[in-house]
Amino acid sequence: MEFTRRQVLAQATMAAAVYTLDPHELCCGMNAYAQTAAGGETFELKKVGDGIWAGVAALRYKVNSNAAIIETNDGLVIVDSHSKPAASQALYRDVQGATKKPVKKVINTHFHWDHWQGNQTYTQANPSCEIIASDRCKARLTDPNQMNGGAAFVDKQIAAMPAEIDKIKADIQKASDPAAKARLENNLAQAEAYLTELKGIKPALPTRTVSQTMTLNEGGREIRLIVAGRAHTDGDLFIYMPKDKVLVTGDAVVGWMPFVNDGYPEEWGQTVGELEKLDIDKVIVGHGEPEPKGHLTFFRGYFTDLVAAVKKAGADNMPVEDAKKKIADDLAPQYEKGMSRYPNGQYRERIAANIEQTYNKVVKKM
Numbered sequence: 001m002e003f004t005r006r007q008v009l010a011q012a013t014m015a016a017a018v019y020t021l022d023p024h025e026l027c028c029g030m031n032a033y034a035q036t037a038a039g040g041e042t043f044e045l046k047k048v049g050d051g052i053w054a055g056v057a058a059l060r061y062k063v064n065s066n067a068a069i070i071e072t073n074d075g076l077v078i079v080d081s082h083s084k085p086a087a088s089q090a091l092y093r094d095v096q097g098a099t100k101k102p103v104k105k106v107i108n109t110h111f112h113w114d115h116w117q118g119n120q121t122y123t124q125a126n127p128s129c130e131i132i133a134s135d136r137c138k139a140r141l142t143d144p145n146q147m148n149g150g151a152a153f154v155d156k157q158i159a160a161m162p163a164e165i166d167k168i169k170a171d172i173q174k175a176s177d178p179a180a181k182a183r184l185e186n187n188l189a190q191a192e193a194y195l196t197e198l199k200g201i202k203p204a205l206p207t208r209t210v211s212q213t214m215t216l217n218e219g220g221r222e223i224r225l226i227v228a229g230r231a232h233t234d235g236d237l238f239i240y241m242p243k244d245k246v247l248v249t250g251d252a253v254v255g256w257m258p259f260v261n262d263g264y265p266e267e268w269g270q271t272v273g274e275l276e277k278l279d280i281d282k283v284i285v286g287h288g289e290p291e292p293k294g295h296l297t298f299f300r301g302y303f304t305d306l307v308a309a310v311k312k313a314g315a316d317n318m319p320v321e322d323a324k325k326k327i328a329d330d331l332a333p334q335y336e337k338g339m340s341r342y343p344n345g346q347y348r349e350r351i352a353a354n355i356e357q358t359y360n361k362v363v364k365k366m
C-alpha cells in the first residue's frame with residue numbers, strides 16, 4: 001500500500017510554516033562547504049557474507065544511508081532506502097545488474113529521513129513488496145509533528161529548502177577560494193536536485209511492524225529482526241543473519257560520531273551491549289564501511305564514558321559550557337582518532353553537541 005504525500009498530510013493539523021532546518025540538528029546533516037561526491041548517487045557493493053552485500057553510500061550533500069542487500073532463494077530483502085528515490089533507484093540498478101530477483105521486503109532501521117525516503121522505488125517495482133519497521137518507527141513516520149523524518153517532515157523540508165539554497169548561493173558569491181567555491185557549487189546543484197526529488201516523494205510507509213524480536217524464514221534464509229532497546233531512536237530495529245554472522249545496525253552504530261538528538265544516551269550503551277552477545281563477523285553500520293565486531297565495543301565504550309562524564313559534571317554543578325570543553329578533552333585520547341576516520345562527522349565537529357544533548361537528557365531530564 002502506498003499513500004500520496006497529500007493523503008498522509010491530510011491527517012496533519014499543523015499550519016503551513018516556513019521552517020529553517022539547522023544542519024547540526026539534522027541526522028547526518030552536511031555543511032554547505034563539505035567535500036561531497038559529484039555526479040549522481042553512487043554505492044559500492046561490498047560482499048560481507050554468502051549472498052549478503054553492504055551498499056556503502058558515497059558522501060553526498062544530502063546524505064544517503066548505507067543499505068544491506070540480502071539474497072534469498074526467491075527474492076531480495078533490502079535494508080534502508082537512503083534519502084531520495086534517485087538514490088534507491090541507483091542502488092536498485094546496481095543490484096539488478098547482479099540478480100534479477102524481485103525485492104520482496106524492505107526493512108527500515110529507523111525513521112530518519114536519510115533511511116526511508118527512497119522506499120517508493122521498491123514498491124513501484126514490485127507492488128507486493130512489504131515494508132517492515134518497528135512499531136515505534138512506524139508511529140514516528142506517520143506523526144504529523146515529527147522532526148528529522150517521516151511523511152510530514154518531507155513537507156517541512158520542501159518549505160525549508162529554498163532558504164537553504166539561497167544561503168548556498170550567497171556563500172558562493174562571498175567565496176574567494178576557488179576550491180571552496182567549487183565545493184559550494186557542487187553542493188548547490190545537489191540541493192536543487194534534492195528539492196525536486198522531495199516534491200516527487202510518495203511516502204511508502206511500513207505495511208508490517210514488529211514490536212518484539214522475531215525471525216523471518218525468507219526464501220530459505222533465517223533473518224532475525226531484533227528489538228534490543230532504545231539507542232539512536234526509540235524504534236531502532238537490528239537485522240541479524242545468524243548463518244553468516246552479519247549484523248545490520250542502522251545509525252545505532254556508525255563509522256563516525258553518533259547523532260544523539262533523537263537518542264537515549266543512557267540506554268544506548270546497554271542496547272549495543274545486547275548486540276555484542278551475538279556471534280558476529282561483520283557489522284553493516286548506518287554510515288561508513290562495514291566494521292568488525294570490535295567496533296560495537298568501541299561504540300558502547302564511548303556512550304558509557306560520555307554518560308559517566310556528563311553525570312559527574314552534573315553532580316559537580318559544572319556549567320554546561322565548561323563541561324563541553326573538559327569532557328571533549330578528557331575523552332579525546334580514547335575516542336578522537338576512532339571517531340574521525342571520515343572527512344565528515346568527526347570527533348571535534350560533533351563532541352560539543354553530543355555532550356550538550358546528553359547533559360540535557362541525563363542531567364536536566366529535558
Ligand SMILES: [Zn+2]
Nearest residue numbers: 028065114251
Ligand atoms: Zn543516518
Ligand SMILES: [Zn+2]
Nearest residue numbers: 027112232251
Ligand atoms: Zn539516523
